[in-house]
Amino acid sequence: MHLHGTSTINKDGHLEIGGCDTKQLASQFGTPLYIMDEALIRQRCREFVEAFRATGMPFQVAYASKAFCVMAMCRIVEEEGMSLDVVSDGELYTALQAGFPAERIHFHGNNKTPYEIEMAIDAGIGCFVVDNFVELHMVNAIAGEKRQRVKVLLRLTPGVDAHTHEYISTGQTDSKFGFDMENGSARQAVQEASSAPNLELLGIHSHIGSQIFEVGGFQLAVEKMTAFTVAMRDELGVTFSVLNLGGGFGIRYVEGDTPLAVGEYVRAITDTVREQFTQHAYPLPEIWIEPGRSIVGDAGTTLYTVGTYKDIPGVRKYVAVDGGMTDNPRPALYEAKYEALLANRASDQADELVSIAGKCCESGDMLIWDIELPQVQSGDLLAVFCTGAYNYAMASNYNRLRRPAVVFVKDGHADVVVERETYGHLVQNDVVPERMKPVTKTR
Numbered sequence: 001m002h003l004h005g006t007s008t009i010n011k012d013g014h015l016e017i018g019g020c021d022t023k024q025l026a027s028q029f030g031t032p033l034y035i036m037d038e039a040l041i042r043q044r045c046r047e048f049v050e051a052f053r054a055t056g057m058p059f060q061v062a063y064a065s066k067a068f069c070v071m072a073m074c075r076i077v078e079e080e081g082m083s084l085d086v087v088s089d090g091e092l093y094t095a096l097q098a099g100f101p102a103e104r105i106h107f108h109g110n111n112k113t114p115y116e117i118e119m120a121i122d123a124g125i126g127c128f129v130v131d132n133f134v135e136l137h138m139v140n141a142i143a144g145e146k147r148q149r150v151k152v153l154l155r156l157t158p159g160v161d162a163h164t165h166e167y168i169s170t171g172q173t174d175s176k177f178g179f180d181m182e183n184g185s186a187r188q189a190v191q192e193a194s195s196a197p198n199l200e201l202l203g204i205h206s207h208i209g210s211q212i213f214e215v216g217g218f219q220l221a222v223e224k225m226t227a228f229t230v231a232m233r234d235e236l237g238v239t240f241s242v243l244n245l246g247g248g249f250g251i252r253y254v255e256g257d258t259p260l261a262v263g264e265y266v267r268a269i270t271d272t273v274r275e276q277f278t279q280h281a282y283p284l285p286e287i288w289i290e291p292g293r294s295i296v297g298d299a300g301t302t303l304y305t306v307g308t309y310k311d312i313p314g315v316r317k318y319v320a321v322d323g324g325m326t327d328n329p330r331p332a333l334y335e336a337k338y339e340a341l342l343a344n345r346a347s348d349q350a351d352e353l354v355s356i357a358g359k360c361c362e363s364g365d366m367l368i369w370d371i372e373l374p375q376v377q378s379g380d381l382l383a384v385f386c387t388g389a390y391n392y393a394m395a396s397n398y399n400r401l402r403r404p405a406v407v408f409v410k411d412g413h414a415d416v417v418v419e420r421e422t423y424g425h426l427v428q429n430d431v432v433p434e435r436m437k438p439v440t441k442t443r
């Protein structure tokens with residue numbers, strides 16, 4: 001069993017995270033419960049920042065907040081001196097409510113609404129990562145109305161498709177995101193953005209994928225982005241000061257996932273940028289990256305209580321927990337794999353093969369197929385690892401389950417950063433029209 005961060009098995013045979021006994025956390029806060037290892041989150045932040053510092057190159061590390069966007073997380077990101085990516089008015093609102101400095105916020109997304117653009121300009125955000133021509137014109141127009149000049153990057157599709165274990169250079173990219181580099185759109189966008197009166201074009205952006213375990217895709221993206229940067233200088237006389245290479249740095253969910261150390265991704269990127277730009281006698285740009293999953297993913301553990309089980313002889317034993325696709329839709333969405341253990345009997349011999357089911361009315365509501373656990377009993381606590389990214393962020397109220405609480409644990413303390421939803425939350429936006437109200441009998 002691979003334990004992440006500060007996770008250990010204590011003398012009682014209980015899983016302990018951040019110095020907190022998970023059995024105690026379960027009785028104090030209830031289950032399901034998202035537990036975040038604060039020290040591990042901060043460690044990951046520092047690994048990125050320090051790897052860049054060591055290169056001596058100018059940089060910004062922007063946390064892609066969509067992975068896990070709550071106010072306490074925004075506070076950590078600010079304290080660690082990083083920037084923040086948002087992709088919606090809701091994420092922007094969360095960051096601003098948390099007191100995150102607006103000038104360090106970057107706004108992403110392929111369909112920003114006029115309202116979102118106004119809100120972001122009014123807040124004074126650092127830059128827009130402009131995705132398409134409609135947005136380019138809209139941001140310029142809205143900035144003009146507000147007599148502001150706003151900073152923008154252009155999101156490009158560099159034609160690099162980086163899958164988990166491979167990367168391929170595609171001739172042309174079929175993607176809903178960004179300006180195509182090969183069909184002339186990107187060049188056209190540079191032309192328009194650099195001459196738009198209310199825009200200040202800082203540079204270009206690419207994001208080649210997610211859960212990437214190799215540096216080749218990033219290096220290829222840097223090469224393509226550099227070639228484009230040089231071409232824009234030579235052909236249009238437009239220069240860039242920022243090169244943003246996105247996120248997608250892989251993490252270890254299960255055996256066989258082989259991420260590189262954070263510093264290795266950073267060094268591969270900075271080395272390639274330095275080499276490529278120097279080769280073209282181009283001033284070194286500020287390098288921006290946008291890790292999401294690799295900041296929070298392995299810091300998260302979800303704690304469940306085992307309820308029922310069902311043994312189908314010769315077929316499979318299903319063990320059901322008190323959450324499921326509502327708190328972690330990733331297995332159902334993309335067959336994501338997870339590891340788990342019994343948090344209250346973490347040292348017991350794992351000698352039974354079971355599958356972990358959620359409690360929703362969907363056959364696809366499975367968290368883990370085929371995992372070895374000790375003989376499971378009702379009331380046992382199941383800890384599923386690596387649930388820090390895209391779990392709470394994607395949680396739903398399907399079957400009217402209440403979204404779990406989130407606690408940050410550190411040095412033996414547990415702080416609630418998101419309260420468990422109440423029944424009141426479930427119905428607070430429901431409205432029963434007057435004509436449907438239950439009739440109160442007077443007799």
Ligand SMILES: *Cc1c(COP(=O)(O)O)cnc(C)c1O
Nearest residue numbers: 064207210247248290291292293
């Ligand atoms: C999702 C996303 C990220 C973060 O991706 P991770 O795989 O979580 O690191 C970064 N940049 C952009 C533009 C994204 O869409």
